[in-house]
Amino acid sequence: MAFKGIDFVPHGTKIPFVSMRNIAFILSGLAMLASIALFSTKGLNYGIDFLGGTSIEVRHKAGPANIADVRRQVGGLGFGDVQIQQFNDPRDVLVRIELQSGGEEANQKALDKIKVALGDGFEFRNTEVIGPTVSGELTRAGIIAVITAIFVVLIYIWLRFEWQFSLGAVIALVHDIVLTIGIFSLLQLEFTLSIIAALLTIVGYSLNDTVVVYDRVRENLRKFKKMPLNELLDVSINETLSRTILTSVTTLIALVSLFVFGGEVIRGFVFAMIWGVVVGTYSSIFIASPVLLLVGVKRDWSGLGGAKYKEPSTAK
C-alpha cells in the first residue's frame, strides 16, 4: 500500500495575517457592537428552560395538522402569550405557552387544559413544563457556567504560558461568545440550556485552536530570538495553518452531517456549534494572535519560561 493521498491543503504559505489585524479588529469590533446592540434591543428568544412555561410537541394522528384549528383550540384558553407553529413534519405542531402566574401548579393545570382542548386526535410527542423555581435556577446556572469557563481558561493559559497569552485567549473567547449570542438574537433562534452547552463546547474548541497557535508561537520565540514579533506571529500562524484548516474541515463535516440528518431536536444546538467552529477558527488567527502584538510578550523563554512540565526534547 503506497497510497500517498492528495496534497490539497496549502503549506509553506506566507500570508501576512498580522498586517490584516486592523481590518480584523475593526470588523470584529463592529460585529461585537452589533451583537451587543441586537442583544439589548431585540434580545434573545429564550426557551422555556429560562423563562419557564410549557412547550408541547404534538403530532396529528390523521395526516397533516391544521394549524388554524390548533390555534383556535389553544388560543381561546386564555394563557397569555401562546405560540403555535408548524414543526419539522406537516403533522407536527409545536405549542408554547408562557409561564402562568400562580405558582408551580398553575402550569400543570394549563397543561391539563391543553390536553383536553386538543383531544384524542393528537399524540403528545414531547412535553416540557418548567416552573418558576427551576427556570430561575437554570438561568443562574447557565450564566455561572459560562463565566466560570472563561475564568478557568484564563487561569490555565496563564499557568501554561504568560498573562499576555491568557489575555489574548480570553479576548478571543469573549469575541466568540458575543458573536454567537449576536447571531441567535439576529435570527431569533430559540436560546435554551443546550445552547449554553454549545457555548461551552465552543469555548473548548476555540481555545483548542488558540492553544495550538500559541504553542507554536512559544516554540518560535525560543527558536528565533531576534525575529520581530509581527513576523514571528505570521510564521507561527502560517505553520499551523494546514492543521487549522484540516481540523476545522473534519469537525465541520461531522457537524454539518448532524445539522442535516440529526433531527429537529438538536438543530439549534448544532447550529451554535457550527457557528462557533467558524468564528473560533477566525478568532484564533485574527484576534488571539494579534493581541499578543498589542500587549507584547516576553522574548526570553530560555529560563523557566512559565512552562509547567518539561518540554519534549527536540529532534535527536
Place this chain on the structure above:
Amino acid sequence: MLHFSRWKTFIVWGFALLGVLCAAPNLIPEKDLASYPQFVQNLRLNLGLDLRGGSHLLLKMDKDLLIEKQIKVLRGNVRTVLRGKRDGAARTGAIRYRDLSAKKDRVEFKPSDPADLEKAYQAVRTLIQPLPSTSFGTVPGNNVDVEKTDDGRIVVKPSEPAITAKISTSLDSAIEVLRRRVDALGTTEPSIQRQGEDRILLQVPGYDDADKLKAVVKQAAVLSFHLVVRPANAEEAADGLTEPGTTIFPSKDQYSTHYILEDEPLITGADLANARQEISPQSSRPVVSFRLNSRGAVRFGDVTAANVGRPFAIVLDGEVISAPTIQEAITGGSGQISGNFTVSTADDLAILLRSGSLEAPLTILEERTVDASLGADSIAAGKLAAIIGLVGVVAFILMAYGTFGLYANIALLINISMIIGALSLLQATLTLPGIAGIVLTMGMAVDANVLIFERIREELRAGKTAISAIESGYSRALSTILDANITTFLAAIILFWLGSGPVSGFAVTLSIGIFTSVFTAFVLTRWLIAWWLRSQRSKTVDMPI
C-alpha cells in the same frame, strides 16, 4: 518513541480490545438478547429519556406543610405539659394559660398569672430533647428552642436542625413510597434520586403516560376513617370552629357539605394490608376494596360493633370521600370505599393506598415527557447523522494523508468503539446531545493525528529521514495535544457541573471522548506506524509532503 516493548504492545492492544469488547453487546439485536449471559446484557448503552421515551419529574416536598404539622404536634405537647401530671384523681403542677396558639413557625402562650412565667418556662423546657446524632457523629442540637418574651409570653419553636432533620426523613420515606407507587404502575427501572434538601428527581424510562404518573406521584394519600359527630352547618363550615376533640372536614364531591368528625381515627392507612380496584356487585360502579391487617381488623370490628347505625367518614388528604352508615359490625377485616370514582381513579387510589402515604404532598417543579416514538425517531436520526459524518471524515482523512490516514481512521474507529464501550461499562446515560458529542468527537479526535502528521510533514520538508521525522513529529506534538485537550476537558467538566439531564450526558460523552482520542491518536497510531515502518522497511512516508 517508536519502540514498543512486548508488554507495552500488550497493554495498548489490551486496552483497545477491552473497549471494543465492551461495545460489542450493543450490536446484539433486541430479540436475541435473552439468550446471552446477564453480564453481556448489562453491557449495553443506557439510553436517556429523550431517546427511549419516558417521563422526568422534578418534585418538591411541601416544606411549609411539614413545619405546620410539626407545629401542631408541638402545640399538643405544650398543652399536655401545662396540664400537669395526673396524680390519682387530682392533677399536680398544672399551669393556667391563655392564648395558646400555633403560628407559622412557633407555638406561643401566656401564663394566666404573670407570676407563673418562670414556672411555665421551666415546665415547657422539659420538652427539650437532644436530636439523635448524625451519621458523622456530631450532635446537631436540640429539638426545640424555648424563649421568654418581654411581654410575658412563652415562645416554643422547633429548632432549625430539627426542621431540617424532619424534612430529610420525610423525603427519605417519600422516596420509598414513590418507589412502591411507580413499581405498581408496572414500569421497569425507575430512577428516584434525592436532590438538594427538599427535592426528588423521578425518572421513569419507557413510560409516557405522564398524567397517570403524576396522579400517583403527587398525592400524599393520607387515609383515615373517623366517626361522624354530625354534619356541620354553614356557619361552622365557614369559620371552622368546633368543639375540642373534633375537626370539620369538607366533602370531596359535594360542594358546601362539611362534616364534623372525631379527631381520633378508627383506622388509618397504616392499618391496610391491601387495596385494589373492583366493580361493586351492588352498584356496578368502580370501588376500592381493601383488606385490613390483623390489628386493624380487630380494632375496626370492635368500633363498628359498638357504633352500629352511626355514620363514619373516609377521609383522604383532608377531604371526606364518602360517609357511609355502619349497618352491622364489620369483623372480616375487609371493606369497600365507594366514591365518585372512575375505573382509572379507583385504580390510582388503590395503588396509593397499597404504597403508603407521603408526609406532605409533592409539587411538580419540572416535567419533561418524551413519547417513545419521538425517541425512536431521534435514535434513527442520530445514527444516520453519525454514519454519514463518519464516512465523510474517514474519506477526507484518507484523501489528505493516504496510508497514514488509513491508520488514523483505524484509530478513529477504535476510538468510537471505545467511547461506546466506556459508556456501556460506566452505564452512563446516552442522550441525544450525547450522540452529538460522539459525532463531534469524530471531528475533533482526528485533530491529534492532524497535529502529529502536520508535524511529521514539516520535519520531512526540513530534510529529515522518515524515522526521525516521525519520532520528532510525535514527541513535539505531544505538548500541544495535551494543552488543547486539557482545555476542552475543562470546558466539559464545567458542562457536567452545570448539567441537567441531557446536557450532562453530552459532557460525559465529550470527556470520555477526549481520553480515548488522545489514547488512540497518540498511542495507537504510533504503534501502527512503528509496525508499518518495521514491516515495510520504508525509507519514505506514505503521505503527501
